[in-house]
Amino acid sequence: MVNFERFNKITWYPGHMLKAQRQLKEKLKLIDLAVEVVDARAPELSRNDQLMDIFQHKATITLVTKTDLISKDLLKSWQDYYKKENRHVFFINSSQKKAVTPFLSFLEYSFKEERKRRGATTPMIRPPRVAIVGVPNVGKSTLINLLVAGKRTQTGPRPGVTRSQQWVKLKNGMELLDTPGVMVPSINNPEKGLQLTLLGMIKDKIAGEEALAEYIHYMWVHNSDDPLMKRYELKEFPKNYLELLEAIAKRYKLFKGGAEPDLRQAATSLIQDLRQGKLGKIGLQSPEMLVDEEH
Numbered sequence: 322m323v324n325f326e327r328f329n330k331i332t333w334y335p336g337h338m339l340k341a342q343r344q345l346k347e348k349l350k351l352i353d354l355a356v357e358v359v360d361a362r363a364p365e366l367s368r369n370d371q372l373m374d375i376f377q378h379k380a381t382i383t384l385v386t387k388t389d390l391i392s393k394d395l396l397k398s399w400q401d402y403y404k405k406e407n408r409h410v411f412f413i414n415s416s417q418k419k420a421v422t423p424f425l426s427f428l429e430y431s432f433k434e435e436r437k438r439r440g441a442t443t444p445m446i447r448p449p450r451v452a453i454v455g456v457p458n459v460g461k462s463t464l465i466n467l468l469v470a471g472k473r474t475q476t477g478p479r480p481g482v483t484r485s486q487q488w489v490k491l492k493n494g495m496e497l498l499d500t501p502g503v504m505v506p507s508i509n510n511p512e513k514g515l516q517l518t519l520l521g522m523i524k525d526k527i528a529g530e531e532a533l534a535e536y537i538h539y540m541w542v543h544n545s546d547d548p549l550m551k552r553y554e555l556k557e558f559p560k561n562y563l564e565l566l567e568a569i570a571k572r573y574k575l576f577k578g579g580a581e582p583d584l585r586q587a588a589t590s591l592i593q594d595l596r597q598g599k600l601g602k603i604g605l606q607s608p609e610m611l612v613d614e615e616h
């Protein structure tokens with residue numbers, strides 16, 4: 322069992338995030354609609370309420386990305402959950418180019434609804450402007466490239482790829498603002514910090530690869546289904562994360578100098594396998610867990 326208290330509180334709020342948040346406030350008057358992008362593996366955990374406070378008087382829609390990384394059942398539970406909550410939530414898997422057409426229609430529809438709500442009667446004389454916001458690495462820039470059908474923004478499997486705002490114009494006239502991902506300034510719960518790091522939203526070195534490996538081992542102890550055993554050809558479940566890392570080092574032939582297993586390399590491989598979906602479809606949060614947290 323992991324004692325989370327012994328893990329340090331995780332904080333990753335470099336200067337560029339503070340600047341990004343300030344620049345969003347400065348641009349607020351120009352923006353008609355905000356799209357809050359979150360990760361399907363933990364849609365509520367990957368929200369930044371403080372960032373979204375900036376848009377409290379604007380129309381906002383939530384886009385859940387990376388639906389390919391969770392099971393169909395979990396996806397269905399989240400869809401049902403948001404329907405009941407009456408929230409504007411759209412789900413997408415960025416590797417399916419077709420998925421973008423209904424989202425674009427949804428954006429246009431949301432924009433028209435917002436104008437109606439505000440009582441606007443005259444035609445719009447300037448293009449609608451949409452800010453794409455959220456925590457790092459959720460797929461904001463990837464979404465923009467999909468919508469524009471070209472490589473206009475920089476993307477990558479690391480947090481903090483986008484460092485400055487960038488406007489991108491779509492064929493339908495809409496202007497999208499790509500923005501740097503912004504993390505909450507401080508995460509009080511160490512377990513949540515580890516989860517956000519596993520989702521690639523915080524740099525690994527802050528928690529440390531071994532701590533992340535320990536958390537992955539803990540997750541599997543609590544999971545009956547076991548792709549981990551198959552992937553690493555394990556005969557029995559490792560008693561602790563060090564045993565797991567040793568087994569991975571042997572499986573991948575990761576040795577330091579002579580015969581000593583390279584546990585750090587093994588931890589890096591484990592984290593990579595998890596993120597690339599090689600250990601199965603992994604959701605870190607479900608609607609049921611939210612209910613439990615409330616009680």
Ligand SMILES: Nc1nc2c(ncn2[C@@H]2O[C@H](COP(=O)(O)OP(=O)(O)OP(=O)(O)O)[C@@H](O)[C@H]2O)c(=O)[nH]1
Pocket residue numbers: 386387388389390413414415416456457458459460461462463464475476477478479480481482483484500501502503
């Ligand atoms: N599996 C999967 N990967 C995705 C999806 N959308 C984006 N990605 C990947 O997620 C990683 C991060 O994507 P980005 O678009 O750079 O994320 P971002 O939100 O702009 O990140 P920052 O600029 O760091 O804030 C990239 O490796 C993308 O290929 C998706 O729907 N499914």
Ligand SMILES: [Mg+2]
Pocket residue numbers: 461462463475476482483500501502
């Ligand atoms: Mg980006």
